[in-house]
Amino acid sequence: xxxxxxxxxxxxxxxxxxxxxxxxxxxYNGTTCNEIRESQNCxxxxxxDSSYLYWRWKPNECDLPIFEPNTxxxxxxxxxxxxxxxxxxxxxxxxxxxxxxxxxxxxxxNHIGSDGRWYFPSYNANLTSYWSPFLVKGDQKRKEGPHxxxxxxxxxxxxxxxxxxxxxxxxxxxxHWFLDIPSIYYENDSVIGCSICHDLKxxxxxxxxxxxxxxxxxxALNTIIERKMxxxxxIDVIVRTFSPTxxxxxxxxxxxxxxxxxYKYEEKKLEGMEAKLRSIEIEEAENAKExxxxxxxxxxxxxxxxxxxxxxxxxxxxxxFPFPFAKTVPKYVQNDCTHWCLPGPIDTWNEIFxxxxxxxxxx
Numbered sequence: 001x002x003x004x005x006x007x008x009x010x011x012x013x014x015x016x017x018x019x020x021x022x023x024x025x026x027x028y029n030g031t032t033c034n035e036i037r038e039s040q041n042c043x044x045x046x047x048x049d050s051s052y053l054y055w056r057w058k059p060n061e062c063d064l065p066i067f068e069p070n071t072x073x074x075x076x077x078x079x080x081x082x083x084x085x086x087x088x089x090x091x092x093x094x095x096x097x098x099x100x101x102x103x104x105x106x107x108x109x110n111h112i113g114s115d116g117r118w119y120f121p122s123y124n125a126n127l128t129s130y131w132s133p134f135l136v137k138g139d140q141k142r143k144e145g146p147h148x149x150x151x152x153x154x155x156x157x158x159x160x161x162x163x164x165x166x167x168x169x170x171x172x173x174x175x176h177w178f179l180d181i182p183s184i185y186y187e188n189d190s191v192i193g194c195s196i197c198h199d200l201k202x203x204x205x206x207x208x209x210x211x212x213x214x215x216x217x218x219x220a221l222n223t224i225i226e227r228k229m230x231x232x233x234x235i236d237v238i239v240r241t242f243s244p245t246x247x248x249x250x251x252x253x254x255x256x257x258x259x260x261x262x263y264k265y266e267e268k269k270l271e272g273m274e275a276k277l278r279s280i281e282i283e284e285a286e287n288a289k290e291x292x293x294x295x296x297x298x299x300x301x302x303x304x305x306x307x308x309x310x311x312x313x314x315x316x317x318x319x320x321f322p323f324p325f326a327k328t329v330p331k332y333v334q335n336d337c338t339h340w341c342l343p344g345p346i347d348t349w350n351e352i353f354x355x356x357x358x359x360x361x362x363x
Contacts, residue, residue, distance in 0.1 A: 011359075012062035014352055015303055019262035019310055022056040026343035027067060033098035033342070035118075039320045040091065042341035046329070047319040052341065055262055057307055057348045067351045069103035072096075073123050075357045080126040082114075084160045084220075085173040086133035088243045090115075091339050092173070093129050096350045098342060100127075113163055128167075130160035133177035135220040141181050148182035148197070153215040156223040164227045164235070171302070171353075172220060173240035175277055176338060178209040180251065185212050214280050221288035221299070228297050237292075238356070239285040240302040240349070242277040246312035247337040257337035259312040270306050278305040300356060304349045312337075314345035 030036055030044040043050060057064055083093040097106065097118055106118035106127070117128045133140065137155040141148055164170075182196045184204065193207030194200050221237070228235050247255035270278070282301055289299040316336040318329045340346035 012059055012064075014057075014059050014062075014064060014355070015306055016061070016265065017057055017059035017307070018265050019055040019307075020058045022054055024056075024066070025053050026347060027069070027102050028098045028343055030342070033101055035094045035097045035101070036342045037090075037094065038322070039336065040094070040316055040339055040342045042316050042319045042344070045316075045319040045322045047317075047341070049260060051260060052311075052313045052345070053343060055311075055345070057351075064348070064351055064355070067099050067347065067354060069100045072354050072357065073100060073104055073120060073125065075354075076120075076125040077123045078125065079168040080128055080166055081169045081171070082128045082130065082160070082163075082167045083171045083173070084130045084132050084135065085171075085240075086131075086175070086177055087339060088176065089171065089173040089240075090129055090131070091342075092171070092240070092346055092349055093127060095340075095342055095344075095346045096353070097127060099347060099350055113159065130163075132157045132160050133174060134216055135172065135174050136216045140177070148184055148194075148200070149177065150184050150186070151178075151212065151216070152186045153192075153212055154187045154219060156219055161220075161223050161227070164224060165233055167235060169236040169238070170224065171238045171240055172217070173243075174216070175213065175242045176245075178213050178216075179273075183209070183212070187215075210276060210280060213277065214284060217281060217284045218288070221284060222291075225288065225292050225295060225297060228292075229295055234296065236298040236300070238300050238302050238353075239281055241281050241305045242274060243338075243340075244274045244305060244309045245338045246315060247335070251337065252334075254332075255337065256335045257312055257315045257317050261313055263310040263312065265306075265310065268310055270309055274305060274309060278303070302349065302353060302356065304352070307348065308345065311345040314340050316341055 030041045083089045104120050104122055106120045109117040109119050111117035115129045115131045117126050119126050134151050136153055137157050138151040184194045185192050191204055194204040195209045197206055224237055246257040249255035285301050292299050316339055318333050318335050320336045
């Protein structure tokens with residue numbers, strides 16, 4: 001990353017602020033960027049309101065600059081920036097690709113081992129995606145069975161970890177696959193418990209998901225540190241904190257996210273599960289940071305939980321897929337109040353990411 005701020009330079013707390021109206025709107029749209037997944041291309045899918053596109057995050061103590069694609073591209077020259085995690089990791093990656101594509105179009109490479117690589121030839125730079133919703137080794141629940149996740153907390157997912165020596169910056173983000181899906185957890189090849197496991201309680205103890213998530217993140221961070229010790233290559237690591245959902249009602253029983261504008265900072269408190277998950281991620285990152293310092297590994301936190309909590313209007317909602325033959329959305333459709341429209345509030349995460357690249361600071 002870029003050099004640190006000068007000692008006399010005042011840092012900005014990007015966590016405290018409000019979403020304010022901005023007439024400028026996004027740098028790209030649903031037709032100018034080819035990397036937007038259909039399920040997040042909200043305007044193209046028929047979302048009738050566009051007001052959610054005209055808000056900017058305004059920290060109380062400073063201004064968050066508009067994303068500068070050329071600056072980011074220069075900073076990532078000769079680098080492989082890797083996103084490891086779940087579909088929210090991919091959501092952020094696609095936002096970043098769209099932002100950068102306004103200045104330089106990447107070439108898509110079907111990279112062996114990863115889920116995809118986007119190469120920017122003018123900068124010899126790569127953005128790479130690895131699907132790893134648990135960070136550690138795990139088998140996902142499937143419709144045809146088994147009807148639970150099987151997660152091995154003491155075994156990192158080698159799908160991404162085996163390529164650590166090819167990575168210059170790793171963005172880790174996960175969480176949602178632990179929360180609403182029955183899971184069985186293993187350590188030392190033995191079951192240590194389960195979560196959301198009503199049908200399995202006669203066999204296993206329900207240990208919840210907080211401890212397993214902590215163990216999974218700790219394992220992932222320790223693996224990066226240990227392999228850096230062996231390889232000696234320089235790696236920057238960013239832990240991106242939990243992205244809240246905004247379902248009004250249960251996600252699988254008709255829950256919606258119909259709000260049309262952001263909350264004010266003091267209007268919506270960060271509490272409950274979201275606060276706990278964010279706390280776990282920050283604690284584990286801080287603990288790993290102390291351990292990693294002696295090996296020259298730079299570990300930081302991209303804390304987006306609070307500012308994302310204030311944007312109930314920015315999800316795909318009912319507009320996950322196009323409705324070409326209907327003037328209105330069908331009466332019954334499952335809403336997506338987890339992933340974010342592109343363009344949308346998630347672009348702000350990458351604006352802060354750019355400031356981290358420029359200043360080498362935690363926000």
